[in-house]
Amino acid sequence: MYRLGFLILAFSLSWVYACAGQPEAKGKELLMAQCVSCHSNQITCINLGEDRAYWDKTVVRMVKKGMDMSDEEQDLVSEYLAGLEPGASPVCE
Numbered sequence: 001m002y003r004l005g006f007l008i009l010a011f012s013l014s015w016v017y018a019c020a021g022q023p024e025a026k027g028k029e030l031l032m033a034q035c036v037s038c039h040s041n042q043i044t045c046i047n048l049g050e051d052r053a054y055w056d057k058t059v060v061r062m063v064k065k066g067m068d069m070s071d072e073e074q075d076l077v078s079e080y081l082a083g084l085e086p087g088a089s090p091v092c093e
């Protein structure tokens with residue numbers, strides 16, 4: 001049973017990667033490079049599970065604090081963050 005569950009999980013993950021791999025990878029890259037220049041990702045980690053509207057608002061706030069990120073990149077980061085489960089790596093590591 002455990003093994004079957006694992007196969008299903010592996011399969012759905014590869015499906016998600018196939019469909020959304022590019023923007024997701026970019027969102028993650030931006031997050032790991034930019035968001036840690038002012039504070040650790042712990043502050044981001046504790047807010048995982050929030051919805052897209054929260055992240056849109058928060059990312060815009062970070063830009064107002066001086067973060068240098070294009071509109072398109074802000075979109076990718078918000079999208080990526082809104083899709084993460086609480087405790088997800090690499091944000092929470």
Ligand code: HEC
Pocket residue numbers: 031034035036037038039043044047058059062065066067068077
């Ligand atoms: C230019 C510096 C800077 C950058 C870059 C930055 N932040 Fe922040 N961030 C801050 C400061 C300062 C605070 C604390 C004050 C506040 O919450 O207004 C903060 C607070 C936060 C909070 C807590 C907000 C809350 O409601 O408690 C979150 C979540 C957050 N940042 C996420 C991010 C994410 C995600 C990124 C990258 C997209 C990012 N930050 C990039 C400066 C920055």
